[in-house]
Amino acid sequence: MILYTALPIELILEGSECERKFRQIELDGVKLLVEATGEEEGRIVQVLSSDPNDFLNPSFQPGQTVKFYSCAAVVD
Template identity: 50%
Template sequence: MILYTALPLELVLDGIDRKYDFREIEIDNIKILVEPVDVDKGKIISVISSNPTVYLNPKLYPGNIIKFIPSQRL
């Protein structure tokens, strides 16, 4: 892979080794991908839906912090 960029390599590769803990949750029958920031709060990463009107909901914009009930992991 060749990457042409004017940015320094350190800036391009910053965070490449970070481990992400994304969770897929469902709110009002809409699946969203969330990165937990607290025990019951998470930052929306993306919305997973085939309905285009879901993406117009201002509560579900990526970057918003939402409250959710964490599920137990086995």
């Protein structure tokens, strides 16, 4: 891939070295991939389900914040 830009490469790649912490959790019977934003909460990144209705549930949409202690299980 070639990136044509007038910005310095350091600016473009800034923050890309940060390791993101993901957890796989089960909330209300639905498996979710969550990025940890704190010790007890995270942001939904992906729904890991084969049921199309789970993707239509607004509480499971990517970007929503969930509390880990309200989850049925942390699959990790």
